[in-house]
Amino acid sequence: MRILFMIPLVGSLLGCVVLAFSMLVGSAPQQAAGAAFAIGMGVLPYVLVRSIMFMNGRTATQNADLIVAAIHRTAAAQPALHTAPQPEPNKARHIRFD
Numbered sequence: 412m413r414i415l416f417m418i419p420l421v422g423s424l425l426g427c428v429v430l431a432f433s434m435l436v437g438s439a440p441q442q443a444a445g446a447a448f449a450i451g452m453g454v455l456p457y458v459l460v461r462s463i464m465f466m467n468g469r470t471a472t473q474n475a476d477l478i479v480a481a482i483h484r485t486a487a488a489q490p491a492l493h494t495a496p497q498p499e500p501n502k503a504r505h506i507r508f509d
Contacts, residue, residue: 415460422456 426449433445464474 415463419453419457419460423453426450426452 429452430446430449433442433449436442436445
């Protein structure tokens with residue numbers, strides 16, 4: 412199932428390339444057609460993957476739970492990105508003014 416997530420990624424990247432090249436052509440109708448084609452390249456693979464996931468029998472809640480679990484695994488693997496250094500308790504420095 413993980414390979415299915417690559418399909419929308421590749422489709423959206425190709426859509427970005429098509430959109431960039433379609434803006435280089437001269438006429439507005441050609442630019443609009445290129446933009447529509449680029450959007451289709453990004454949206455259609457996403458819809459395909461979502462429909463396959465739906466046919467697989469997972470609900471939206473189960474998919475959300477899988478996403479949250481993946482985020483927690485990533486956070487556990489890289490704790491330095493998510494935690495700020497904490498001050499040591501009871502180590503306050505007292506300044507005396509005489």
